[in-house]
Amino acid sequence: MRTTDLSELAAFDAVARHCSFRRASEERGVTASAISHAVSNLEARLGIRLLNRTTRSVSLTDAGSQLLAHLSPAFADIGTALDTLNQFRDTPFGRVRMTVPNSIAPFVLGPVIGPLMTQNPNLELEIVATDALVDIVAEGFDAGIRLGESLRDGMTAVRIKPRLSFTVVGSPAYFARRPIPLTPPDLRGHVCIRNMHPSGIAYPWSFGRDGQQIDFEPTGPITLHDHELMIETALSGIALAYVWADRARPYIGSGRLVDCLTDWIEPESPLYLYYPSRKYVSAGLRAVIDILRATPAP
Incomplete structure (x- = not known):
């Protein structure tokens, strides 16, 4: 041949x-x-x-x-x-292709990409950010990052450092018209954005304190699945948003958004990097796993 x-x-x-x-x-x-x-x-x-x-x-x-x-x-x-052959090199050589939720990619991978590539100059890193659930085998990915409850059978999951939490935010203009909620039931008197997975399934705003768990399901007129758009909507002053705290933090720090119910927010499920159980773990993927296990989100 x-x-x-x-x-x-x-x-x-x-x-x-x-x-x-x-x-x-x-x-x-x-x-x-x-x-x-x-x-x-x-x-x-x-x-x-x-x-x-x-x-x-x-x-x-x-x-x-x-x-x-x-x-x-x-x-x-x-x-x-x-x-x-990587055992004969100082650093891994090859490509690692990953998928990670768009809503969390900046503060999960943002802090590690620079150090990872500096320490491994022969590594090629390809990251596809999407909130849709991806079949990493069918789509040709080496690994993905997800919350634990969304992992499929047949996957090896490695817990990585960041733990994420949500927060409820509204603009000062919004709270000039309505009182700041002090408990989750107070949200019934507010306009709240409904959160939706890309699949079309809505998910509740979850709260917890002192062993008490409360799931609040908004019934407002706005349903979104993109956290950046949720923040932009909250900034407009028409509704409250339930978003990743790390994504909202710059706006809270600048005073453009006000967070509330902070004593009712509990850390989300741990994040996992996952890959097919039958897949050989390359030296490049091992380098990614090691740095994600060692580096917490800022």
């Missing part, structure tokens, strides 16, 4: 895993047309169709499924073999 066969097989492997030429091209760092050309060359030389293509979808033929079943372990072994 020609020396180019390995790159064509790698292109097919990427397309087959993502069921997308575009996503495969992003993973491989080449154009989608280059990926398509590589797969077409592979099919022509083998004399077998490996993929069913339409204008909207890509799926595996039976032959393609069988080839992928053999290729995936082989490429994993190649990756592991190459990563073992």
